[in-house]
Amino acid sequence: MTSTEKQDAQHGEFRKFLPDLDTPRFHAIAKNDAYGHAKELLEHHRPPWLYGLYVHWRKLFEEPFKGVTNDGTIRPNLFPIRDEGIPITAIVAAAESITSQLTPSQAAKTTLHIDSPEWRSWSNPEFLLSDKGIRLDTITPALRSSVLALLETTLSPEGYAKAVAAMRINHFLGELVDASKVMNEHSYNFVFFGAPAVERGWGFSFYGHHLCLSVFLYRTQIVVSPWFTGAEPNFVDQGVWKGTRILHVEERLGLCLMQGLSEEEKVKARVFEEMKDGRMEKGRWNHDDQRHLCGAYRDNRVVPYEGIVVATLGDEQKELVRGILGQYLLYLPEKARELKLKDCEDWFGETYFSWIGGYGDEDPFYYRIQSPVVIVEFDHHSGVFLANSEPAKFHIHTLLRTPNAGDYGFALRKQIGGGVEQEYVWEG
Structure with missing residues (x-):
């Protein structure tokens, strides 16, 4: 057996753990879309452990942003402004293709202030806990294609392929547990922070189950942080995307x-x-x-x-x-x-x-x-x-x-000005 065959057999072990779909949990998720599924958590507090965690998360969100540290003290001057060769003109053009298609109501939810604390309201469970921006599985195919084109233009080819693989594996999981309305290839939200520009700082967030990307851009410099990528399982063993694996x-x-x-x-x-x-x-x-x-x-x-x-x-x-x-x-x-x-x-x-x-x-x-x-x-x-x-x-x-305040491009934003002169507190 080759190493690849051995790995396939190992990751195929997940089929021993397919759940019993004839239970209230899976009946509920099968009948709900993302919004109904979120209502189960936010209004009915199901499951209780996740609702408790969500309440704790919101308390953490009320804290002004400081950044992860090893000892509680932010170390300064770690992240210089520099040329990183990013094709910013092409990225801005891809972003403007999105903004040109937004309806007024979509634009109100999708273009937030560069210093909005909502940068921080991403999460990786399948529950839609922060409904901002546009959701890919509810918009027109043309607009969805434009969002994906922005991702492809911004990320490396390898990085974009990894993101797409995570989305496809999420779709595979949705099929496995009869929850495709909640978990599918396009069950992700997208939101801008600041207006796309060649000379000014701006960014976007792309987030959903097992894939969350925070992207900040300034001229030819980029920050992709924080990000989260996961998979359950991390290998597709059947269907149109058979052989897809990540991590x-x-x-x-x-x-x-x-x-x-x-x-x-x-x-x-x-x-x-x-x-x-x-x-x-x-x-x-x-x-x-x-x-x-x-x-x-x-x-x-x-x-x-x-x-x-x-x-x-x-x-x-x-x-x-x-x-x-x-x-x-x-x-x-x-x-x-x-x-x-x-x-x-x-x-x-x-x-x-x-x-x-x-x-x-x-x-x-x-x-x-x-x-x-x-x-x-x-x-x-x-x-x-x-x-x-x-x-x-x-x-x-x-x-x-x-x-040390590098997440969300915060350390860079403080250097370039145009905001980030105060700490933001979420006031509910």
Whole structure:
């Protein structure tokens, strides 16, 4: 059996965990569209655990934006204004194709102020918790094509292909659990922040189940952060998109990195042996994010460094770290990606690699790479729609944050002016 065949067999394990659709939960989601499904949570508080998390999220949203840090203090002067070679003229033209098609009511919901706190109101569950902008599965095909054309023009070819794959896998999951009205290839919202312009800062958010992208653009510079990408399962084994898979490279490189460490290095890197370890402090694990620390609404979280310093590792392990970071920077066009990777390498002396779980070939795991200029997380999850009660390698969540106020292009926006002179508080 080839490595690819072995991987296909491993990820095909998800079919052992297909849920019983003859239950109230799946009856409810089958009959609802996205808005009816959201009503179940927001008005009827079902499921209770997610409603409780949502209430907590909104409390976090009331906090003025500060940014993720390792110790509570923002480090200044980490993100310079620079030329990253972004084709801004083509991107603006693609964006204006969208604005030219919006109705007045759509425009009111879709073009928000550059400093709107709604930058921060994205989330990765399938529930439509923040109904702003336009939703791709409810608009005209021409307008939907224009939104996707903007994504394709802005992201790298590889990054766009990854985003499309995540959307298709979401569609596949919707078919598996008879929830296609809520989870499909186009069940995503899109919103502008600021007016598209060649010389001024602006951006957009594209978000929905298992794919959330925050994009800021200023002249020829780009920030794609925070972003979230997940899949349950992460492999399509039948249908028109059979063979589609994502997040397997990040998985393989992370495991190779951990397995290649010396025994002493493994002990330093491994902060918890179990995926839900009894030694975890309160708040370290939650039902939605599980081991992730920097998910939706965690814009101001203090995440202390832990694990092993990358600069102390051998050349082979450092190269694996570069490979992992390259995958997490894949949404960026080539020149921007190279510059950002160089930024990350410059901080290897203060870059930490940490691990939770086992590190055998079949073991689920979590890892994080964290420095002053980037945080990336990888986590194998238990089932949300599938019935596996323990973390499995076919359900993956990944995310990237830019700490020290780099998310949403905030650090750059403070430098270029035209806003961000005050902290915004959501007032409900």
